[in-house]
Amino acid sequence: MKKILEVRGLTKIYGSGCPRCISATGPAHDTNVCPHCGTVVAAHDVAFDLHEGEILGIMGESGSGKSTVVKTLFFDDKPSSGSARFHDGEQVQELFDLNPAEQRWLRNHKFGMVYQNPNLGLNFNVSAGGNIAERLLMNDLRHYGDIRDRARQLLARTEVLSNRMDESPKRFSGGMQQRVQIAKALATRPPLLFLDEVTTGLDLSVQARILDLILEIQQELNTAMIVVTHDLGVIRLLAGRTLVMKYGRVIEAGLTDQILEDPQHAYTQRLVASAL
């Protein structure tokens, strides 16, 4: 299998920082706030590889740093240190060394993001079709008919009624909004997709259908995905490999089955045991 993303030593701290920040935080100290200077160590020394068509789960409780990792990789936030290498065909891009213009280019052409809150991923001032058109227009498609056809196909693929494509997503249900977000993220057929708590806040039947959709897409397009969630069910269903994070550190990593059936770290054991 071909590697698509290599992340090494990814660290993000919020605050001034002091030499003792790293040694005084983490799961062993039960905090991610440095007691000496008040700096928040949101993520420290996160490392993983992602292969083509693979789904990697990042699991952890609120504030464990899982979203921070995805945000830095999608350039929503700058990391404090660390490296991330993106393999784009034959080319290798050092993500954090690119200038903002190159980062925006990658984001628009090669990455896709589905946020928990559709407000972040969608423009509610334009129609559902318009949201997808925007992504396509970024990719220099300039034919109105083609754009419309593509948008219709994508919405049909994500099971949004095509007679509602000219409506504002404002008037859609939460599950529909998530589907439009997924369609938008997929518009450019990106090789890498980030999913940040996509099913949180949706009811169970809708959740199941969205997860099915994600799996189908992964099989169809061979898209590599990073799925961030606190929901063990989502991890079990989607992810082949999983990282477990707590207080900004990766405490356990491995095959999802292994982690769920035979957790090594005490925290993971509690997490798995407490799952309904």
Add this chain to the structure above:
Amino acid sequence: MNSSYELPLDEADYNFGFLDEYAKREIRRAILKSICIPGYQTPYASREMPMGRGFGTGGLQLTLSLAGPDDVLKVIDQGSDDSVNAVNLRQFVSLTCPGLTTTTHTSDATIIQSRHRIPEQPLNESQVLVLQVPYPDALVVVEPSEARRKAMHGEGDYSRLLTKLYEDIVKFREITISHRYPTRINGHYVIDPSPIPRYDVPQLNQSPALTLFGAGREKKIYAVPPYTNATPLAFDDVPFRTEDFHDDRGERIACARCGSTRSFLDELPLADGSKRWQCSDTDYCDQQLQLKSGTLTGARQ
């Protein structure tokens, strides 16, 4: 302004062109930069003028920094030489630029300052068209932050503007922007060509005359240099189109005054509820009338 008005003695020693030479030099530098980077909005220190911002102070400062005693100036407002804004600006310039002559004839002018129209008669290489601009940035309708707009301009990222056009076509089956039509200059920057009607936009393309845009309140100058491509944003299969002046029977409406069928028309509602169409460019209309009656003088034929 009363045409017999003279500056009081203590103000009579104003510099030629009202602005001091340093101010003019700064504006000229901004003009040069704008010409070098077609469509780029060059910031400049818009001076306080003795009239409210929004009354053409941007265009006026361009005109004053360009004008010399041997220039011939034409000022129009919506195509007319006689409307209040045009008359005021023309009188102000002639008051502060002794020696400069004014005209209403497009072909005689060396500098044409205009609000919301480009003259019908094609301009030539020795003329400069100065347009007054209320909103210089075409992206302002889709992005409120200027910092982000600048990045978008720099990267030539106009996808959100095109999304607006897409939405228009979805909702109304055509692009509904009537004026200030976003236009791409020299393949990169998209400008707001000031509130000229769509009809005038093709005139910017490969124009022999230099076109300058001045926004006084927003403190920006930009330019379409002579013989530069100016392409209105559109889709490959939904081309840009100008105003349609055909009536129900498919005939091109003619100007009720001069009979021209090749000009941009204003719709005038009449007292009895009917309407009448007339050239918006008054100089062009007069010229057509003179052509008809054979009284057009040699130089202007």
